[in-house]
Each structure stands twice: as structure tokens, then as C-alpha cells.
Amino acid sequence: xxxxxHNVLTAVFMSGAFLAANxxxxGAFLAAxxxxxxxxxxxxxPATIAQRKENQQDRIAQGVKSGQLTxxxxxxxxxxEAAVNGETRTDRAANGGTLTAAxxxxxxxxxxxxxxxxxxxxxxxxxx
Numbered sequence: 836x837x838x839x840x841h842n843v844l845t846a847v848f849m850s851g852a853f854l855a856a857n858x859x860x861x862g863a864f865l866a867a868x869x870x871x872x873x874x875x876x877x878x879x880x881p882a883t884i885a886q887r888k889e890n891q892q893d894r895i896a897q898g899v900k901s902g903q904l905t906x907x908x909x910x911x912x913x914x915x916e917a918a919v920n921g922e923t924r925t926d927r928a929a930n931g932g933t934l935t936a937a938x939x940x941x942x943x944x945x946x947x948x949x950x951x952x953x954x955x956x957x958x959x960x961x962x963x
Contacts, residue, residue: 884923884939887946891916894953902963908956915952919945 882890895912898904904912919942926938934942 884942884946888920891946891950891953898953898957903957905961905963908961912949912953912956915949919949
């Protein structure tokens, strides 16, 4: 009986030591993992009206350079871009240099439509 008690106590002690070793190892693993974790990327701000204008001009220029846009398509896109820019200038002049929320929304819609037109013209079957 004494031997059995000794064996049980040894098993309990060993399992406790094993458990403590596992906890220490797991803790070290978690600490290493958390220290190596990449920070979450910041939420990207939407492009400003000016930045979108520049991006769309770059897309038009790239389409001309690659031959994806014909001269007629380019002229039509440039005319639409100029109209959006003129309207934006007029709206800003009327409001002391800023756009109202409704005007920003309208310009954004117009830029979205123009962006879609650039895409459609660049990907149609007509090439230069």
C-alpha cells in the first residue's frame, strides 16, 4: 500500500510539473507571437476630389499611351472632366472656397460616373 501511495503521489507531482512546464511554454509562445504580430493597417481615407481628378487624368493618359483610347474617346473624357472641374470651381467660389456636403456628394457621383466611362472606353474593342 505504501508503494501504491508513493506511485500515486509521484504521478500527481509529475503531472503538476508537466502542467507547469506546458503553461510556461505556452506563455512564452504567446508572448513571442504577440510581439511579432503586425499592427492592423490603418483605415485608408477616401481620396480627395483633387486626388481623384489627378488619378483619372493619369488613367486617361495611360489609355492614350497604350492605344486603348482613341482620339475621340479621349476628347470626350477630357470634356467631361473639364465640366466636373468647372462645376467644382464654381461651387467653391459660391461657398467661400469650400464645398457643402451635398456638393461633395454630387462631385463624387460625377467622378464615379466618369471613372466608369474611362474604364468602359479603355476596355471596349475600339483601339487607336
